Amino acid sequence: MKLKKANILAIDDDQDVLTAVRLLLKPEVKEMVTEKNPENIPSILSKFSPDLILLDMNFNASINTGNEGIFWLKRIKEIKPEVAVIMITAYGDIDLAVRSLKEGASDFVVKPWHNEKLVDTIEDALGGTSKDKTASGRSESMIIGTELLGVSDAMQDIFFKIEKIAPTDANILILGENGTGKDLVARAIHERSLRAAKPFVKVDVGALTETLFESELFGHKKGAYTDAKEDRVGRFESADGGTLFLDEIGNISLSQQAKLLTVLQNRMVTRLGSNTPVPINIRLLCATNLPFAELANEHRFRKDLIYRINTVEITIPPLRKRAPDILMLARHFAKVYAEKYLKPAIEFDEEALLKLQRYHFPGNVRELQYTIERAIIMSDRTVLNARDLIFSPIESVPIEEAEEKTVLNLSSIEKTTILQVIEKHNGNITKAAKELGLTRTALYRRLSKYDI
Structure with missing residues (x-):
């Protein structure tokens, strides 16, 4: 449906939002209706047939559901299942x-x-599905940058979040285990932001000592300390107009956190050895491998700094929880490294594929990448088998060995229990079997198994 022929209903308890929507859309659509009170939705829909509804995610309504937006979305879909609904949300409600x-x-x-983005979104929703999107509006498979890939639902959610939050200036906290791709997510956000033409500056702040922290981030003047032989611009100033990505932020000390918080609050940096503050204009992205609960421990990390860096949070799941992505990524890396090392196209036999699917990848995507690269370097064949796939010895015990140890531990417990019960009954097999819940024959089998 064309926008000019559309009836639009906007529901938001903020009158300023409704006014802005009305002024924007009234000249563009057939009819524009606005409403502050969501409890009037059933009544409005009985008299007015919108083609599209703009619905706020949060209302101060009498219905206490935890989230009024989801509640009213469900009610709208019960009354008019065919109507398109676009949710209006703040940064913190992306999930x-x-x-x-x-x-x-x-x-x-x-x-x-x-x-312009709002109008485009409305036109897309009125136009139905496009050739590269599913009915829900989400692409079936997305590639961001060169290696941030995924077909799993978890990765599709991340791609969708990136698409939505990248054009904003919201500060983003990226959470995930080592090797999951936090760096790639940060670069993807920058590349899709309005700052894409400006610098993307990455700093591994967790590796900076107390003495280097201020100099590296804020810069210094010549003579500020012994080795300061010339003026130096800090990373904040280098990223001016663009994006600053602070990696491993969970590892910085409380004193470093206080200095960082001051700069973020004032949007000013002062170089070491200078008294002149310099204004900065950056979009801040941060990443850590710490679980959020550990990061929220005030003895380890300041809560006021968490709020400052965490307008929106993106959690990247470990590869073991993204099973649909494993084989797709393996084939992708096989293609990349076959080309890099001037080899013909590489395939995997069924045993190799099964081995990849069964492994739990403690090193995540990074471990999978190195595993495939090593296999391609070492193999002279165009089809890799299970023996070609050697997982990293620097990661934790492979799941097969872990399971074997568990079995051995259970066997040890069972053997000990049998010995204790037999001793308790002075060698009476009938009484021991009864207490163990076994038949005499089953108990004899276990005695033979454990060589008792």
């Missing part, structure tokens, strides 16, 4: 907005929005 897609929403927009 709920993604959940709304599973409840039937066509899309969501993050406020404050860009008018």
Whole structure:
């Protein structure tokens, strides 16, 4: 349906939002209706047939559901299942907005929005599905950058979040185990932001000593300390106008956190050895491999700094929880490294594929990448088998060995229990079998098994 022929209903308890939507859309659509109170939705829908509804995620309503937006989305879909619904959300509700897609929403927009983007989103929702999207509006397979790949639901949620939050200036905290691709997510956000043409500056702050921290981030003047032989611009100033990515932020000390917080609050840096503050204009991305619960421990990390860096949070799941991605990534790396090492196209036999699927990848995507690269270097064949895939010895015990140890431990427990019960009954097999819940024959089999 064309926008000019569309009836639009906007529901938000913020009158300023409704006014902005009305001014933007009224000249563009057939009819524009706005409503502040979501409890009037059933009544409005009985009299007015919108082609699309803009629905806020949060209301101060009398219905206490934990999230009013999801509740009213479900009610709208009960009354008019065919109507397209676009959720209006703030930075902090991205996870709920993604959940709304599973409840039937066509899309969501993050406020404050860009008018052109909102109009494009409405036109897409009115136009139905496109050739490269599913009915929910999410692409079936997405590639961001060169190696951030995934077909799993978890990765699709991440791709969708990136697409939505990248054009904003929201500060992003990226969580995930080592090797999951936090760096790639940060670069993808920058490349899709309005700052893409400006610098992307990465700093591994967890590796900086107390003395280097200020100099590296904020810069210094010549003579500020013994080795300061010339003026130096810090990473904050280098990233001015662009994106600053602070990796391993969970590893910095409380004193470093205090210095970082001051700069983020004031949007000013002062070089060591200088008294002149320099204004900065950056978009901040941070990453850590610490679990969020550990990061929220005030003895380890300041809560006021967490709020400052965590307008939106993206959690990258470990590869073992992204099973559909393993074989796709393996084939991708096989293609990349076959080309790099001037080899013909590489395939995997069934045993190799099964070995990849069964392994738990403690080193995540990075371990899978190195495993495939090593196999291609060492093999002279065009089809890799299970023996070609040697997982990293520097990671934790492979799952097969872990399972074997568990079995051995259980066997040890069973043997000990049998000996204790037989001793308790002075060697009476009948009484021991009864207490163990076994038949005499089953107990004799176990005695033979454990050589008792």
